[in-house]
Amino acid sequence: MNTDAQRALLDDVDRVCDLVGTTLGPFGTNKLVVESGGRVTATSSGTMLLDRLELDDPATTLLERATGDFRERHGDGATTLTLLTGALLREADALFERGLHPTTVARGYREALAVAVDRLESRARPLSVVGPDAVARTALTGTRNPMTRRRVSEAIADAAATVSASDAPNGGRADLDVLARLGGVGDTDLVPGVVLETPLVSDAMPRRLPDAGVALLSSTVDVPKLGGATESADRDLSLDADTFEERAAIGEYERDEFRRILSSAVASGCRFVATKGGVNDRVKTRLADAGVAAVDRVEDGEMERLVRSTGGRVVPSLAEVTPETMGAADVRVERLAGREFVYVEGDGAPQFSLVCRAPDPRSVAAFEESAESAVAATFRALEDGRVVPGGGATEVDLERAIRTAARGTAGREQLAMEGFAKALVTVPKRLAESAGLDGWSGVIRLRVAHDEGRSSAGVDALAGEIRDVLEGEVIAEPLGLKRDAVASATDLATQLLRVDERVPANDLSDEDSTAAAR
Known part of the structure; x- marks a missing residue:
């Protein structure tokens, strides 16, 4: 196996994942993208950032395509997918240094994913406990104004519930369109039709x-x-x-x-x-x-x-x-x-149209994408009927479950499962950092809270604190969306970590053929 080529490929993907991952949450950092033609874009959207990056490396192109497909299919969760993919690849690189083969790492990741899916199913709560507006508010990261977030999330929840409850066939998030335009801050209208x-x-x-x-x-x-x-x-x-x-x-x-x-x-x-x-x-x-x-x-x-x-x-x-x-x-x-x-x-x-207003063009684009994510998350929650705690609480709980399962696993796959568990806490770490907290200190505090039985403890980035996210201003995510994001990140990571050579399709010499065969 060509380890040098493999490491170079993983490094390229890791840089992109790390760049996109810093945009996670309501306080995700802004990026100033300067394109080759001189166009300058300021954005805190992970999806828009990937669209603007001029990527030509095949591994990063594969990452961009996978996250784009996920966004198109699910409407939300693409940034989490990218962040987890990068974290899994970093852990895999460390495992390679310890002598593990990519097949062993992939097998351990699959076993860890199975534990994660079972744990997600067992810890999910009925949507009725928190309400669909809480799911919409969690995904609505394009504004930090509490009144605007509440008003827009309630409008999205009402429209989504009406569409889902109708007898019309194939009703879904396409029946709730989002339009964001320049205007007064917080002006929002939910228009029938x-x-x-x-x-x-x-x-x-x-x-x-x-x-x-x-x-x-x-x-x-x-x-x-x-x-x-x-x-x-x-x-x-x-x-x-x-x-x-x-x-x-x-x-x-x-x-x-x-x-x-x-x-x-x-x-x-x-x-x-x-x-x-x-x-x-x-x-x-x-x-x-x-x-x-x-x-x-x-x-x-x-x-x-x-x-x-x-x-x-x-x-x-x-x-x-x-x-x-x-x-x-x-x-x-x-x-x-x-x-x-x-x-x-x-x-x-x-049919409904959500007409939102924002004060400047950059805010308009960010608000519109955020509202679309909230619409997708709300419809997914109504479809699933169950939610899990947000704010990184679920990832910390999954980490504990996978570490426990890893201790009972024979063979070197145990190390890969532990690496998988460590990768999951990248989500609460990033949220804590964006909220102004120390990342690893925040993770430790969350681990202590979960060890004490407070399994809904997570990061409230807007408040800048760690608390029970299912109390007060609820932070919750659809069960299916969380499960699909973790599963898709695992699939993408295992696909990439088994790449050991970049082969030009239009110039395959004998030397390249020999290297590819090895």
Whole structure:
């Protein structure tokens, strides 16, 4: 095994993990990222930091991809995953120095993970003990204002509970969208329905449409081209217009055809059009004159939410709009932070939009990502129905359980299990450091508290103290999210620690082949 190459790979990953890990918690440190093009980004978000880093090492690229996939799938916990991965790799490097083989370390890590999962299941509490708002508040690290955290977390919990309790199929965190914009500090509105950041295509269009028929389209709204793709499929037209009069006649026919299509849609009740394509300038006035409001360039995610909210179906063009394909909603236009937004409140599956305000662009981005994490954590807690103490309390409890199990394990895997346990306390150590406490002193105090039977003792970073996190201002995390973060970190670490060579795929010489075979 090429230990020098292995150590170099692990060192690169360890530096990235350590950098990202310092952003953990409500007082995670800020990073000033200076990109090669001169762009400067200040962020305390681990996910955004990974996105901004220009990584080309294959091991760090694998780490970035894994954490990105975790964030996309779970919506929260990516920073914890990165921090634990780095800690596990550091412990593995120390075990290699003591003569353990990567296979032995991986086997010990797997045994420790099994103990951790069993312990998590046994120590989980019902969500009803703490409430979903406590889970949202724990994940909402983008603001330190207690009133704002309470108001936003309660709004998220109420909306998530409504969506989860509905009979609509496939309801989940996609039904609660988060928009953060410049404005007054702490101003937050939970809006029933879908909020579109795209303004109406014409100022002449109506701005309030109660109980409007909603047409959802996938193509550009324009006059149909005679003999073109918008014509009926059973027509076979061949045009040969050579004179000005003939061209003018064709143009008048196309305009008349659009007027007929629009009149038919309006007669069916259509008052609002949302399309993935554009709205041609020459038809905007006709739509406005007919009392129809329209937005264009609607993204796929927004269109899916409109489908669920209004109960409509996406059709190719205005010609296919019928009462059966249309949805229904109350539509209004409101101004927010100097821009106009379209609010669509439908009669279908429950949809909510959380509109938050922050004083500057950096705070806006941080608050929006934090609120999205809180939404994901809340829905996961409602799905699991169980939570575990936050603030590093769970990691300290898992450490004790794994160390106890390791003492009863024969073979060198015992050393790997102890290394796994030591890696877990990196989480409370980082939280304690960010709260202004001494990291290892904080860990020792937590260990003493847990030895005394206070198994919910953790770090309250906002208060800068160690206390029972299930009392007072509760700090709790979803059971499933914590379990998946520990399991994913273990999988990623064991995959990386078995890498012993960097092999160029496009230049595999005989020497490289021999080294790879060894």
